[in-house]
Each structure stands twice: as C-alpha cells, then as structure tokens.
Amino acid sequence: MPDTIKSIAIIGATSAIAEHCARLWVKDSAVNLVLVGRNLAKTEKVAADLRVRSPQSTIRSLAGDFVDPLAIRQLVANITSEGSPDIVLIAHGSLPDQIQCQQDLSANHEALAINGVSPVLFAEAFISPMQQANHGTLAIIGSVAGDRGRKSNYVYGAAKGLVTRYAQGLQHRLAKTQVKVVLVKPGPTDTPMTAQLKQQGGKLANVEDVAQAIVKGIGQGKPVVYTPAKWALIMMAIRHLPRMLFNKLDI
Amino acid sequence: MAAISSWGRLGRWEHEVQALTGQEHIIRQLKNGRPGIAHGMGRSYGDVCLNPNGILWDTTKLDHFIRFDENTGRLHCEAGVLLRDIQRLFIPRGWILPVTPGTQLITVGGAIANDVHGKNHHVSGSFGDHIRQLTLIRSDSPPISCGPGLEPDWFAATVGGFGLTGIITEAEIQLRRVPGPWLATETLPYNSLAEFFSLADASETGWEHTVSWLDCLHSKSVRGLFMRGNPTPLALSHRPSSRKLAMPFVPPVSLVNPLSLPVLNTGYFHLKKRDSGQRFVHYEAFFYPLDNLLDWNRMYGPKGFFQYQSVVPRPVGFDAVQAMLKEIAKSGEGSFLAVLKTFGDRKPVGMMSFPQPGVTLALDFPNQGQRTHKLFGKLDAIVREAGGRIYLAKDARMPRDLFIAGYPRLSEFLQYRDPGMSSALSRRLIGE
Numbered sequence: 001m002p003d004t005i006k007s008i009a010i011i012g013a014t015s016a017i018a019e020h021c022a023r024l025w026v027k028d029s030a031v032n033l034v035l036v037g038r039n040l041a042k043t044e045k046v047a048a049d050l051r052v053r054s055p056q057s058t059i060r061s062l063a064g065d066f067v068d069p070l071a072i073r074q075l076v077a078n079i080t081s082e083g084s085p086d087i088v089l090i091a092h093g094s095l096p097d098q099i100q101c102q103q104d105l106s107a108n109h110e111a112l113a114i115n116g117v118s119p120v121l122f123a124e125a126f127i128s129p130m131q132q133a134n135h136g137t138l139a140i141i142g143s144v145a146g147d148r149g150r151k152s153n154y155v156y157g158a159a160k161g162l163v164t165r166y167a168q169g170l171q172h173r174l175a176k177t178q179v180k181v182v183l184v185k186p187g188p189t190d191t192p193m194t195a196q197l198k199q200q201g202g203k204l205a206n207v208e209d210v211a212q213a214i215v216k217g218i219g220q221g222k223p224v225v226y227t228p229a230k231w232a233l234i235m236m237a238i239r240h241l242p243r244m245l246f247n248k249l250d251i
Numbered sequence: 252m253a254a255i256s257s258w259g260r261l262g263r264w265e266h267e268v269q270a271l272t273g274q275e276h277i278i279r280q281l282k283n284g285r286p287g288i289a290h291g292m293g294r295s296y297g298d299v300c301l302n303p304n305g306i307l308w309d310t311t312k313l314d315h316f317i318r319f320d321e322n323t324g325r326l327h328c329e330a331g332v333l334l335r336d337i338q339r340l341f342i343p344r345g346w347i348l349p350v351t352p353g354t355q356l357i358t359v360g361g362a363i364a365n366d367v368h369g370k371n372h373h374v375s376g377s378f379g380d381h382i383r384q385l386t387l388i389r390s391d392s393p394p395i396s397c398g399p400g401l402e403p404d405w406f407a408a409t410v411g412g413f414g415l416t417g418i419i420t421e422a423e424i425q426l427r428r429v430p431g432p433w434l435a436t437e438t439l440p441y442n443s444l445a446e447f448f449s450l451a452d453a454s455e456t457g458w459e460h461t462v463s464w465l466d467c468l469h470s471k472s473v474r475g476l477f478m479r480g481n482p483t484p485l486a487l488s489h490r491p492s493s494r495k496l497a498m499p500f501v502p503p504v505s506l507v508n509p510l511s512l513p514v515l516n517t518g519y520f521h522l523k524k525r526d527s528g529q530r531f532v533h534y535e536a537f538f539y540p541l542d543n544l545l546d547w548n549r550m551y552g553p554k555g556f557f558q559y560q561s562v563v564p565r566p567v568g569f570d571a572v573q574a575m576l577k578e579i580a581k582s583g584e585g586s587f588l589a590v591l592k593t594f595g596d597r598k599p600v601g602m603m604s605f606p607q608p609g610v611t612l613a614l615d616f617p618n619q620g621q622r623t624h625k626l627f628g629k630l631d632a633i634v635r636e637a638g639g640r641i642y643l644a645k646d647a648r649m650p651r652d653l654f655i656a657g658y659p660r661l662s663e664f665l666q667y668r669d670p671g672m673s674s675a676l677s678r679r680l681i682g683e
Contacts, residue, residue, distance in 0.1 A: 035480070042273070045315055052316035052326075053340060192312055195270045 005058075007032040009085045011122050012092025014042045015063070016191035017141065020211030021089060022046070034079050035061045038092075049141035066092060068120045076125035084133040087218060088126045090119045090140040091224050093160075095193050101155040108155055116159030123181075127170055130179045139182040139218045140167050144226070146185070147235040150251050171223055180221035187231040200231040255256075255307060258548050259296040260501075260555035261618060261647055264303035264675075269314050271331075274388065277418060280308065286673035291331060291358030295365060296558045297647030297677035299413050303381045304572035305673065308418060310360050315494030316340075317421065318542075324426040325383065329421045330360030335542075336665065337424075342534065349381045353590075355539050357682050360419040365644040366411030366604040370480075373595030379410030380597075381425045389417035390671025396477060399600075400424070408667035410554070413643050415677055417669045430484035432534050434460070438527040439477045442490035446488035446575055448610075450477045451541040451593040457481075460537070462592050464523070467514040467614065468574050475591065476523050480537055487531055497545035500643040505552035505617035512585045519587075551617045557647060558603075560613035560631060563639035569639040575612060575630050582626045586614035602660040603644045613645070645678060654680045 008025055010018050013035035024029050033050065037043030040063035047061040060079070065071035079085070096111035123140050130136040145153055146160030160233035167183035174181060188194055197204065210227045217225030226232035238246075254263040269287070270278050287306025301307075310413035313331030324346045326337065335355040337348055350605045354366040361367075363385060366471070368377040375381070384398035387409055395417070397405040441447050447463060454461045458479040507515065541547050563571040572591065579585060590613040594606050616623050631653050634641065640657025642648045655661060665681070673683065 045273075045317075048317055049315040052319045052328075056318075057322070192270055192272050 005032050007085045008087040009034045009079050011036045011090045013037050015091045016207050018091035019046050020207050024215045026050050026057050030056040033059045072121045080129040086127040086136050088138045090122045098153050111155050112159045116162035134178045137180040142182045144185050144231045144235050146189050148239050182218050184214050184225045186227050258294050263363045266307045268307045268308040268309050277388050277508050286672040289309050289414045291361040294357045294467050297643040301675040327423045331358050341431050344424035349375045349427040350378045361423050364414045366601045367605045370462040374459050376597050378598040379600035384423040387417040388420050389669045407602050411604035415668050415672045429482050432481040433483050434532050434537050435483040436480035436532045437529045440524050442474050444473045454479045465589040465591045466520050467579050467589045498549040501549045507617050554618040557616050558645040560642040560645045561634045561639050562611040564609040564639035567637045575635045578629045584626050597623050602664040651683040
C-alpha cells in the first residue's frame with residue numbers, strides 16, 4: 001500500500017479506454033486525478049461520474065489545445081507544477097476515414113497531428129519533470145495499426161507508428177532511471193471511436209477488459225502491452241509476413 | 252448493418268445500430284428522420300427491443316453517474332448505466348436499488364421502459380415507483396423532464412411505455428438503505444397450489460422478498476420451492492465466487508426438451524430441497540442466480556425460446572394458474588424455469604405497467620413452432636378469461652386482442668407516443 005495518495009494525469013480523458021482506466025483507478029483507493037480533454041463540458045461529465053464513484057478522490061478537469069506545441073507545454077507545466085505525477089496516461093486519438101485522408105490532405109494532416117504528433121509532444125513534455133523526479137510511469141496508447149502499414153488504415157497506422165518509435169526512444173533514454181514508459185497497443189475496441197467498424201460487422205474487444213489490461217500493465221511497468229493479448233501473436237505474424245504474401249491480403 | 256437478436260434468440264435480424272453518446276448527439280440523431288427504438292442490453296425476451304431493418308439506438312455508452320447524495324440516497328445517472336454497476340458501487344456504501352428483476356445486466360432506461368419488478372413487489376412495487384425524475388428526448392419536441400410531481404402524465408406514459416414515448420436519457424433514482432450484501436433466507440418445499448398461496452400470504456408481512464420455483468411437469472400434483480428473504484446486517488467474510496460459467500456454443504437442439512425436462516426438474520427440485528431451511532445468501536446469488544451462467548439462453552438451441560409471463564387477478568388466481576398448469580402438463584411442452592409469485596395490492600405507476608394486484612406465472616418454452624403456439628393459444632384463453640395480461644418485456648407473439656384487453660389504458664397512452672419511435676412489438680400490437 002502506498003502511504004501517499006497516488007497522483008494520475010490523463011490526457012484525452014473523454015476517450016472510452018481512458019475513462020474506463022480511470023474508473024478502475026478510483027475503484028480501490030482514493031487518487032488525485034487530473035483529467036484533460038479537448039472539450040471542457042465532456043471532460044467535466046467524466047469527472048462528475050468519477051466523483052460519484054469515488055467521493056474520497058480529488059478530481060480536477062481541464063481543457064486545452066491538443067495541437068499547438070506551446071499550449072501543450074503550458075498545460076503540462078500547469079499539471080506538473082505541484083509535482084510530477086505517479087502515472088501519466090496519454091490516450092487521445094480519433095479514427096480517421098482512410099479514403100478521405102487520401103483525397104483531402106488537410107484531413108490527412110489533421111489525422112497525423114492528433115494521433116501521432118500530439119501524443120508524442122505530450123509525452124515529451126511530461127517526461128522531463130518525471131525524469132527529474134526519477135519517478136513515475138508514463139503510458140501512451142498506440143495501436144496494433146502502427147505495427148505495419150496496411151491499405152485500409154495506413155494514415156492512422158503511420159501516426160501510431162510514430163507513437164511506437166517515440167515510446168521506444170523514450171524507453172531507451174530512460175532505461176537507467178526509475179521512470180517507466182509503457183506502450184499500449186489495443187486491438188479494435190468497442191468504443192464510440194469505432195462505431196463505424198462495428199456497423200460493418202467487425203468483432204471488437206470489450207473496453208472494460210482492455211482497460212483492465214492497461215491498468216495492470218501500467219502497474220507492472222511493462223514496456224509493451226498488447227490488449228487483448230492475442231494481438232501480440234497476430235501482429236507478430238503480420239509484421240513478419242513476406243511482402244509477396246502480405247500484398248495479396250485485403251486488409 | 253448488424254444482426255441482432257433479443258434474449259429469446261428466436262431469430263437474428265439486420266439493424267442499423269447507432270451508439271448514442273450525449274444529449275446533443277441524441278437530438279441530432281433523432282432529427283435524422285427514420286424511426287427507431289432505444290436498445291440497451293437486449294435482455295428483453297421478445298421483440299420489444301427490436302426493429303428489423305431499421306434503427307436501434309444503442310444506449311449502453313450513456314453510462315455515466317451524474318450525482319449522488321450520500322445523505323438522501325438520491326442517485327442521478329444516465330440511462331445506460333447497468334443495475335449491476337449501481338449495486339456494486341452503492342451496496343458497500345449502504346444503499347441498494349429498491350427493485351431489481353432477475354438479472355442485473357440491464358440498463359436503467361430498460362428497467363424504466365419495461366417497469367420491471369422483483370421479488371419484493373408486495374413491499375416496494377416496481378422500478379418506476381422509485382424514479383423521482385427522468386429526462387426524455389423526443390423526435391418532435393424539446394427534451395421533457397418528468398416525474399411523479401412534474402409532468403406526471405408524461406411520467407406515467409413513459410414508465411412501462413416500452414420506449415415509445417421517446418429516448419430516456421437520464422434518471423434520478425431513490426436508493427434505499429441496506430445493512431449489507433447478505434440476506435437471511437428460507438426455502439420451503441410445497442406440494443400443492445393451495446400450499447403455495449398460503450405460504451405467499453403468510454410471507455406478505457415479515458418477508459421483503461418472496462418468489463417460488465415450480466415444477467410444472469409433475470403431473471400428479473403441483474410441487475415447488477418457496478423462497479423468501481430479508482436483508483441482514485450480518486457481515487459474513489467469504490464472498491461468493493465471482494467465477495462465471497458460460498454456455499460456450501449453441502447446441503444443435505434445445506437441451507431443454509421433453510426427454511430432459513422431467514430429469515432436470517426432478518433433479519433441481521431434490522437438489523434445492525436438500526438446501527431447504529434457513530441460510531445466509533449473498534445478494535447476487537439470491538437476486539440474480541442466472542447471471543453467473545453467461546449466455547444461458549443458448550441452451551434452448553438454434554430455434555430459441557419463448558417466455559410466457561402473465562398476471563391474473565387474485566380472486567381468480569388459483570383457478571387460472573391451476574388451469575394453465577393443467578394445459579402445460581397436457582401438452583407435454585414443459586418449462587424448466589417456471590416462476591410463480593404474488594404481486595402486492597398496489598396501483599401501478601405506468602399506464603402500461605405490467606404488474607397488477609394478483610399472481611404472476613412466468614414460463615420458458617423451447618420454440619417448437621406450431622406446437623408451442625398451440626399451447627400459447629390455450630394459455631391466452633385462460634388469461635383473457637381471468638382478466639389478466641401478458642408482460643410485454645417477455646412477449647414475442649401475443650395476439651392483438653389480448654393486448655388490447657389486457658392494457659385498458661392503451662388509447663390514453665398513445666397520446667404520448669413519439670412518432671419517431673417504432674419497434675417490432677409496436678408494429679405487431681399497435682400497427683405502426
């Protein structure tokens with residue numbers, strides 16, 4: 001048992017996966033939680049829910065710009081001003097329409113920025129105070145889509161690939177410290193973000209199970225968490241498939 | 252499009268499923284034109300939650316708590332919150348849902364729209380009795396807030412209104428104080444219908460929860476087990492196992508069939524009879540015995556099953572129940588999960604609420620096509636004659652005249668209907 005209350009910051013707190021992680025964190029003990037979203041009303045709704053679940057926790061919600069580097073720096077400085085958090089979860093993202101991104105470069109740019117550049121800037125901004133404190137776990141949500149580019153979603157995949165490389169770099173940089181970096185790669189999960197996939201008949205993982213695996217992985221400081229776990233095997237096969245075969249797949 | 256079935260698994264139909272995420276989003280969705288119906292966990296048995304080839308509004312993402320007052324026990328939440336999540340969060344804090352049905356894997360919105368009841372109807376009424384306020388989003392007007400003391404007509408139409416008055420998005424529920432998660436229970440075997448009624452009457456005072464399981468195949472006489480319980484402050488340390496069993500596949504034929512049923516029922520009777528007497532039982536095991544057997548509805552095989560739940564007024568209750576049991580025994584179609592319970596003498600909250608003073612009998616039948624429908628025809632005649640009604644949350648087949656006879660406030664109710672709401676059940680029984 002920790003003798004002090006754990007402090008946790010969640011970026012993209014209105015994402016369904018992040019929200020379910022937060023529900024698990026407040027379930028067993030009081031925590032000091034900062035929720036950050038792009039829309040204050042939506043973030044406040046998540047905060048209100050968590051306050052009912054855990055009246056003994058301190059829960060603060062903030063809204064901020066997720067694209068502008070200066071705004072990100074300032075937001076993180078605000079959060080870390082009273083100390084570097086024990087856990088940081090960077091969870092935001094939005095599933096773009098691949099075809100639209102091929103035709104409209106602004107949509108493409110926006111998808112790359114919000115799913116790739118924005119999360120790594122948040123990670124970079126948080127990691128300095130964490131390194132200074134020589135303490136804490138930073139988790140960042142990538143995706144199985146980042147493991148190999150595929151025609152059906154390589155814009156999203158490329159952004160998540162950036163997240164993957166960045167997390168690897170941070171892990172390498174912090175290997176000799178007490179700071180842990182956890183890269184989470186969820187498979188397709190049943191959240192509002194994937195409503196379209198579900199409509200097309202896709203089989204999606206339960207968001208509560210995914211959150212459970214993430215919270216556990218963060219607790220253990222695992223470098224990479226595939227969730228559901230079967231995706232580690234599936235993606236290993238996909239990564240190693242010879243190009244001749246891979247190019248024949250309609251995925 | 253996605254293939255969706257209800258709990259009875261009588262078929263799978265293509266639906267356009269739209270997940271609802273917040274008030275503005277819902278208002279936008281409803282303006283988009285085509286009619287649909289709100290769909291939570293899909294735990295109703297028949298077609299009340301279905302709209303084949305049309306829109307289903309998935310409410311399960313509306314799962315936020317909004318406010319809770321520790322002093323008064325008033326909980327404000329979104330309508331997609333599961334009863335399970337309320338129970339697990341608040342029972343350790345000394346508050347419990349005053350009414351829950353036999354599964355906790357349903358949404359608050361579904362519980363209101365079907366005005367569900369539990370084992371304590373004689374003490375606490377139905378789910379709607381404990382709703383202080385709700386928010387209704389309609390396709391043809393601004394959102395409506397209603398409750399027993401605010402727009403009471405809208406409230407009476409919406410409680411038990413099977414989703415036809417709009418989409419219920421939020422509710423304020425009055426929870427009740429509870430000393431802990433355990434119940435002091437007693438199980439008593441009975442060997443005749445008269446014995447059941449005298450046990451039920453004797454338990455009306457002094458017992459908060461009463462229910463009974465019935466072996467309706469036993470041809471010589473009726474036999475069953477009467478269960479009753481009260482919350483207890485006793486703090487037992489061991490928690491029941493949270494291990495869940497699942498029915499992993501759909502067997503090619505129903506596992507409940509004329510060959511297996513006598514064995515199942517006799518086995519169950521003797522197994523439970525052994526446990527008769529007084530015991531302490533955890534609330535999850537007492538209230539929701541089947542929730543730990545995931546996908547139990549699959550045991551009825553690929554053709555699915557019907558549940559037939561009726562309520563008949565008390566003065567004719569004995570004769571009507573006896574007549575129904577006789578028909579069932581004669582037909583040889585039997586039911587494994589037969590539940591018999593008396594309802595208290597209370598006025599229902601909703602215009603279309605199912606509970607009414609009397610006795611309710613719930614039966615599960617594997618779908619055997621014509622044979623099953625023939626039996627239902629005979630049961631319908633008994634219910635009609637007794638002045639009873641069939642529970643819409645369970646129904647997939649009742650004839651329209653029985654619906655009209657059983658629900659005398661129908662025309663009053665229809666004034667509150669939202670033209671943007673339509674389900675397979677509404678088209679079957681109301682015509683649109």
